[in-house]
Amino acid sequence: MDVSQLKIRQLREMLDKKQISAAELADEYIKRIKKYDEKLESYITVTEEIAKEQAKTAQERINAGSASALTGIPIAVKDNICTEGVKTTCASRMLENFVPPYNATVMEKLNSENIVMLGKTSMDEFAMGGSTQTSAFAKTKNPYDLNRVPGGSSGGSAACVSAGLAPAALGSDTGGSIRQPAAFCGVTGLKPTYGRVSRYGLVAFASSLDQIGPIARDAHDCALVLNAIAGCDSRDGTSSRVAVEDFTAKIGMPVKGMKIAVPKEFYAEGIDSVVRDSVLSAAQKYKDMGAEIVECSMPSLKYAVAAYYLISSAEASSNLSRYDGIKYGHRSSKGDSYGELVCNSRSEGFGEEVKRRILLGNYALSSGYYDAYYGKAMALKQKIRAEYEEIFKICDVILTPTAPSVAYGINENITDPVKMYQADICTVTVNIASLPAISTTCGYDAKGMPIGMSIIGKHFDEATIIQVADAFEKNFEAVPPKMV
Amino acid sequence: MDLDMISYLAKLSKLNFTEEELKKAAADMTSIIDIMDTIKEVDVVYNPLADNKNMYLKDLREDIAKDSMETEKILQNAKHSDNCFVVPKVVE
Amino acid sequence: MYIPVIGLEIHAELLTKSKVFCNCSAEFGGDQNSRCCPVCTGMPGTLPVINQTAVEYAVKAGFALNCEINKFSVFDRKNYFYPDLPKAYQISQLNYPLCINGNVPIEVEVNGEKIQKNIRINRIHLEEDAGKLIHDDYNGVSLADYNRCGIPLIEIVTEPDIRSAEEARAFVEKVSLLLQYAGVCDCKMEQGSLRCDVNISIMKPTDSQFGTRAEIKNLNSLKSIVRAIEYEIKRQSKILDGGGKVIQETRRFNDNHGDTKSMRSKEDAHDYRYFPEPDIVQVNFTDEDLAEIRAKLPELPEKRFERYTKEYGLSEADAKILISQKTISDFFNGALEVYNNPKSISSFIIVELLRRVNLGEVSMDNLPFSSKDFAVLVQMADEEKVSKNDAKTILRFMVETGKKPEEIAKENGFLITNDTGKVEEVIENVLSANKAIVEQWLSGEQKVFGFLMGQCTKELKGVCTPKVVKDSLEAKLNSMK
């Protein structure tokens, strides 16, 4: 049986109708992982034994007729989400052997649905990057072209879903880390509103921006996963008390009459024309469906990358200070004093990009520079937020490209950090403004590489962006990667 | 960004760099800071009140003591001895 | 001659049940790393969730120290590496602390005269305590115990208003009294629940600016505060007298040597890179919240002192003793509810109860009897239901057994009855039933008195004291002579 292109809903039906058992299903994916992942390198850890164990329990629940939406569904988990008893490395030498003694809240929620965990997926080290090439363990490739990057930082999650090595995966998104790899790998990725999903157990990169979200074959599947993981958590003081609705509720409702904003700065210089054209033609399709396309403006977009890197690096520099080699993580064999041991452990454990962000973050916060950098970036955050609010006064959703280009060649960008940072222009404002956004495929370039578009919604209005993305997906023929 | 500044940041960051690495870091940081400097032209001031999430006293966690985690699990990823984390001798 | 300019930072651990950002117990002690969880040991992915009571207690402390409360308060991260700080940052408050602009009156002596002086409070903020390092000399390493990590602390920062070691001592005593009254800290300096940093510089009376200050860290007794300040004044004076300059630095006080030493080794760069803690949302208060917290604050010592002296007419000396500990003052107040005789209750507390406390027989924290029982006893003595002397004995028994005073009095025959009719009647009966023995006594055999006495006492047990029996019996017999 070829499970590679099946969606959660189809798997659900097969499981419920006993056309396949949870164990057989898990096995199909494990077989695929064994077959393809040596080349793809999307997983850091494959949890075959756990998957078998969980499949057994899931099957009992299915047999008892009490299955919920995700019971028995195989899912991959980004390796920065803590899994009790299973290594959680953040793709860093620093946490190479870290085994969390606790589960992230999202894992507890998924486990209570009796999902089947396939493994932990690769990523950019500590989620810092957009290529998954800074991973210390698995430099994931793009399933559409193994010479290209899968995007990042949730590159492993996006690539494994794209290649059919999992029907869905959890990712995390700090500045585009779910949406951009989803776009590069031709799948759908959803970054929920900040506070929608508990961050407890998500190894922090930038606390005010991080959010866990699903990557799946389409928006409807994303909604199913989001249904399972969303909600207020007493262990995360920033998780929101806004009631969790059924995120599939609006699926199938017409987009007719809806106002879709197209802020011109997102389509300006710096965006490859193939991307721009593809997203604009998607806009045209929405227009054809009866939506109204509203041109608008986001004047502060040009400062967004700077504001994003200052805020995220500042928070990261603080969040990553806890890795001192004492409590967990890499401990250098050299260093007779605490200070030396800490310096050696950190210098050996962190990769180049992580070190760069720590330096930048400490610069932005250090005395004498705070006001000019961190303080100013926080002010810009408020300004960008306000500009979004202006647009949402008129419009229901906003349509933008997810990335300025399609997936690029491995090693093409990473030598130039500046170029790499600027490639985040399309995604970072969403995190800055705490908004939800979903990326789905809107076309392919001449070489067959997927192009992603993002639909940005109002705070806590995930249901609408899912509806809008789904409306497009229903009329779009996705082309699976050749490797499968 | 000069080498002094980079060295200072490295010290704050508790990171060691070779002379070579420091030079490269300084060059990288200089070009990164160039982009960051674009925000200097905007005239905005951060207003913490505008970020207020309206959390009140009653919304905070109730003061209830619960069981802690077993010491063994707390120490499972660490070099430990006598139920404690082992730290190089701290001289005060 | 130099004028010392002193400011204090007092760290007080709050008496919450759980830690400030997790549910681990905030109790003192415990086996090493037994009161820890992923949150308070700073494991990757964990998040702080702020304790409502910790915030409330900090505000309560603010009210006790006459502060204004910020209705919008923000938490910040203070970043520095030290092995007792697992996250490598301390969650604290910088620009929007919970409390600001307070003041605490202390009594100081100027030329032999006692005057009141206000020490201004700059701020009180809430933060987390760090862990403990144990120095394992045998293995040449240090061991980190994180039980104390995350115990809620308030940091009380004064303006540089203090001018002597004695003022500093009086201030710390006063603050710890107020915190105890507010019920937010037990202020046990020996257990580290109250610790003090001293900022001190000296200046000439003619100087218009303060001198360069040194900070002496972590003083944990009143005595070491006084000694450290006195030492610093001498040290800095010597430097200035010799034409030198005091350098701004952190110093540690050594209790054994009575001196302070520079702590240069601890940290090289003091750049804490404070920024707003993104994991904790800002805390707001409504007017009702604040009114509610204020209402929970018990009457503070000054108020009580005023009431005791003005309303109750107690001497200032006695009133001072009563308010010196909240437990004493509460006990006094409680006793008054049952027996409203302040002078009597106060003197029995001060003379009798506190004597037993000072003898170490019992502590005010865990008396085996209530203030109500105590009040009953004092009233019994006042109303001559028991003699003054017996009342003292009863108190001793109460301390030993926790029994009610009436019960002890009854059991031991301490009760004085006014029922002379009953006494007369019993004696009459006993004498007429033992005519022969009465004859013996009348004929001079005095030793039989004991027998007659015994008979009467048996009948009169719990009615009156043996003394009354004896006196009445003697009188009766003598009248028969």
Ligand SMILES: [Mg+2]
């Ligand atoms: Mg402090």
Ligand SMILES: [Zn+2]
């Ligand atoms: Zn804890």
